[in-house]
Amino acid sequence: MTNVRVRFAPSPTGYLHLGSARTALFNFLFARSQGGTFLVRIEDTDRERSKKEFEEDIFENLKWLGIDWDEEVLKQSERTQIYRGIIEELIKKGLAYYCFCSKEELELRHQEQLTRGETPRYPGTCRNLTPEEALSKKKEQNYVIRLKTPERQITFKDFLRGEIRADYRQIGDFVIAKKEDEPLYVLANTVDDYYQGITHVIRGEEFISTTPRQLLLYKYLEWPLPIFVHLPLVLGQDRSKLSKRHGAKSIKEYRQEGYLPEAILNFIALLGWHPEGDEEIMSLGEMIKKFKLEKLNKSPAIFNISKLNYFNRFYLKNKKPDDIIELIDFSQHGQWLGNEFKAKNGVSYSREKVLKIIELGKERASFITEILATVNFFFEDFDYPAQLLIWKDSSFEKIKENLNFIKERLEKLSSDHFNSEKIKAILDEMSSHNKGEFFWPLRVALSGKDASPPPFELADVFGKERTLALIDRAIAKLI
Ligand code: GLU
Numbered sequence: 001m002t003n004v005r006v007r008f009a010p011s012p013t014g015y016l017h018l019g020s021a022r023t024a025l026f027n028f029l030f031a032r033s034q035g036g037t038f039l040v041r042i043e044d045t046d047r048e049r050s051k052k053e054f055e056e057d058i059f060e061n062l063k064w065l066g067i068d069w070d071e072e073v074l075k076q077s078e079r080t081q082i083y084r085g086i087i088e089e090l091i092k093k094g095l096a097y098y099c100f101c102s103k104e105e106l107e108l109r110h111q112e113q114l115t116r117g118e119t120p121r122y123p124g125t126c127r128n129l130t131p132e133e134a135l136s137k138k139k140e141q142n143y144v145i146r147l148k149t150p151e152r153q154i155t156f157k158d159f160l161r162g163e164i165r166a167d168y169r170q171i172g173d174f175v176i177a178k179k180e181d182e183p184l185y186v187l188a189n190t191v192d193d194y195y196q197g198i199t200h201v202i203r204g205e206e207f208i209s210t211t212p213r214q215l216l217l218y219k220y221l222e223w224p225l226p227i228f229v230h231l232p233l234v235l236g237q238d239r240s241k242l243s244k245r246h247g248a249k250s251i252k253e254y255r256q257e258g259y260l261p262e263a264i265l266n267f268i269a270l271l272g273w274h275p276e277g278d279e280e281i282m283s284l285g286e287m288i289k290k291f292k293l294e295k296l297n298k299s300p301a302i303f304n305i306s307k308l309n310y311f312n313r314f315y316l317k318n319k320k321p322d323d324i325i326e327l328i329d330f331s332q333h334g335q336w337l338g339n340e341f342k343a344k345n346g347v348s349y350s351r352e353k354v355l356k357i358i359e360l361g362k363e364r365a366s367f368i369t370e371i372l373a374t375v376n377f378f379f380e381d382f383d384y385p386a387q388l389l390i391w392k393d394s395s396f397e398k399i400k401e402n403l404n405f406i407k408e409r410l411e412k413l414s415s416d417h418f419n420s421e422k423i424k425a426i427l428d429e430m431s432s433h434n435k436g437e438f439f440w441p442l443r444v445a446l447s448g449k450d451a452s453p454p455p456f457e458l459a460d461v462f463g464k465e466r467t468l469a470l471i472d473r474a475i476a477k478l479i
Pocket residue numbers: 008009010011043189201202203204207
């Protein structure tokens with residue numbers, strides 16, 4: 001264990017989305033690669049927008065992705081006492097003060113500043129109220145608590161970007177709490193990072209603008225600074241802010257659409273990280289081994305949905321049916337009766353057969369949700385026009401003859417030997433001159449389609465009885 005302590009601090013105001021999952025992943029990878037600690041902290045200072053449902057979604061989907069944490073800290077709403085203490089201390093030291101200005105008044109001042117060509121900021125109206133004045137006003141008026149900002153510039157260091165310059169004169173005295181018991185994000189987040197011993201604050205670039213405010217709190221409270229690492233933005237391919245339009249969704253939605261956690265992880269890992277070497281396919285374990293904070297980029301990452309789809313196809317191809325079966329929703333195709341699957345067309349398949357179906361289905365699928373759809377002839381009654389049975393310019397008669405021939409040979413094969421290897425051998429043997437005239441009609445007879453897994457594989461899954469029945473049906477079509 002090193003003393004590295006990092007956190008993922010989502011606000012539960014929406015479902016876990018791709019961008020926050022990336023922040024979580026980089027924090028996790030850094031902690032794991034350093035033997036440090038990774039904690040998840042729910043930042044629910046925005047009471048109106050924070051929802052239990054979102055909180056649960058965040059934890060559930062982090063788990064689904066395989067990002068596990070060492071500590072789950074109390075929500076901010078359960079720590080109001082701590083923030084209250086800090087707010088009171090700042091007020092006592094004269095570093096923060098009560099502000100009674102109304103919204104209308106502030107709006108008016110802002111307009112005046114804008115007309116004068118100044119950057120709008122709080123004009124400092126309540127800055128110099130005496131404690132007695134403030135106390136008596138507090139009894140009858142609404143208030144917020146503001147932090148005093150100095151009249152100067154500041155530079156601070158970001159791990160990836162180096163020196164960053166900001167100006168407190170443009171920020172002005174900013175609000176740190178609505179009331180003593182209602183701290184805002186800027187305060188609660190800083191206090192938590194300090195009390196939770198966070199050594200590296202790794203978060204999205206959109207938080208750079210809050211950093212100068214937080215630094216002032218560290219200074220006033222005489223706390224040591226963590227290292228700030230602001231992750232690059234993720235932009236759409238047109239370089240505009242990432243949105244649904246570019247295909248960016250919540251993890252929950254990707255999951256429903258049939259994406260695999262491995263593919264999403266691999267994809268988000270490369271949004272802003274350039275690992276050594278050219279290999280892009282990485283498991284979580286490999287990512288941990290390779291991860292270096294120094295290798296993160298500062299320029300924006302571009303979200304490319306086709307790359308995510310490519311990863312998904314790759315991981316799907318390489319995943320064993322045994323690991324996929326649990327991820328598939330079978331309900332539309334029939335039902336499980338113990339270890340047997342009774343399909344809608346009345347055919348029953350053993351678990352072994354279903355694994356075989358998954359193996360065949362995943363060859364043509366890019367998503368979990370497509371697997372069964374590509375081989376739906378196993379589950380549903382299907383029909384096709386007789387003409388489809390005809391290979392190129394063969395005749396009805398020829399195809400009928402061949403199907404009869406296939407039928408005769410397969411009838412002789414005992415159920416025990418009715419497997420793809422044996423069936424393929426039979427087909428190969430009888431079709432030495434013209435494969436298409438045998439393989440093609442059998443494929444159509446068993447699937448009703450012009451593209452499917454090889455017919456001997458279909459026959460193997462269907463078993464002898466159903467295969468022969470389907471061949472009979474095809475023959476009957478060829479009058
Ligand atoms: N609560 C912030 C959010 O919603 C996190 C800020 C931070 O990581 O410092 O993303």
